[in-house]
Amino acid sequence: MSSIIEINNTTVSYRENIAVSNISLTIDEGQFLAIIGPNGAGKTTLLTIINGLGKILSGSARILGIKLTNRTANQIRKEIGYVPQMCSIDPRSPISVKEVVMIGRFGKIGLFRHLNSNDKEIVETAMEVTGIKNLAERPIGHLSGGEQQKVAIARALAQEPRILLLDEPTANLDPKAQREIIDIIERIYKERNLTIVFVTHILSHLPNICTEAILMKQGKIFYKGKIEDALQEDRLSSLYGCPMKYA
């Protein structure tokens, strides 16, 4: 197995604040990796290194075997599905659920091209997998948080990505919606052999198929290894700075 994501000694800052410092990480193709850590640990920032949305201050990254630069970032992003954390959508947006899912396809096919029948098929499948077909014609702003989360996953799937980045996809959802999202993610992982990076700080939301984990704290990687080892009580307690037990 070859590594699909290689981050070397990379530092990212938001203006004067350093968010992650000197991080190195390799992720193998087909891996399901969990990123766990308290608020402000740098989990979201780490994802933005992978899809080139973050500003790298020093260090380098190779994604899908391509060195990440301003020039290559756009190309790389087409292969990466990104479900951002709590993405606020204007309730008045004049765009339907189906059109939002199509956006995932728009980037992929590039300028001056229209969706062909194959692309439309891919969009339909993405909506089917995430169970939002019945919402297809509704304006996106009229959906609930959980429904919007499914749309975001469908949009990422429409890219037919090789890497899927999920930033706390189950936050703010009710228990049933959480279960549904986790089931969807598990199914996607089993059916399409892609690489998934899953950010969360709610340990019970980790899908069973997740085998590897990294723990992050204060912009650094605190631990990387098998999920069973990562989730040991004393390790988690020192990560979060309070007594923790993984139920």
Add this chain to the structure above:
Amino acid sequence: MLEILSYKFMQNAITASIIGGASCGIVGVFVIMMRIPFVGVAMSHSAFAGAIFGLVFGTNPLVMAILFCLGSAILIGPISDRSELDPNISIGIIFSIVLGLAFLGMGMIKGPKTEALNFIWGNILMISKNDIILMVIMGIVLLGFLFLFFKEIQSVLFHREIARAVGIPERIVFYSFLILSGMIITLNLNTIGGILIFSLIINPASAAYQITYKLKFIFLLSAIFGVASCLIGLVFSYFFNAPSGAVIIIVSSLIFGVALIFSPKRRVKTNETQSNTS
């Protein structure tokens, strides 16, 4: 009554109404969706400052107006992205700069400033053939941009960050739009003037927004409302000898008012609650 159509100035005015109304209507949809209502005001004052400097240096005021507008349009996007400020703030910064420049220039002019002031007031009945040719060219460029890049435009208007994340060249689309709208606004200043163009950009698009959730129809309706405002305004101003710009604005506001009152978006809501309760 139809003989007014045989006058050259009237033919020009009608052509300008159709092209200007449609292009302002289309630009308005971007402006509304990106929530940068004051971009029109900043652009018109850039044009004014440009025209003033054209007079100061004895060059063509229209050319200078266009150059100033282009400069402003090119700066707004990068200033807001680099400074991480809301685009409205960078529009405000540009606005204050060009206003300062305009006042500076006005102090340097000895003679009359009529040519520059036309950019503020405008008069659709005095539009020239050259103005119309420029408006047509820019109108075609705008339509081309809209048709060629519709899927990218739709994505950027939905969410800039998401558009970028799926690999759409979001910045290029956003900056191109700012530059195009700057050009369109400058060329339409002769028609209705800088102060009033604000409403011709905002009103038709806002009215269209009341009526549908489909972006394509919003563009189409907004263009139609823009044309209607200009044509109806033109007829009224001719027969009642009223300032054309003012009448155009009143008509476009009335269209918005009617769209607001009869907005089907409100009706859908009551239907839904009824079907839920039954």
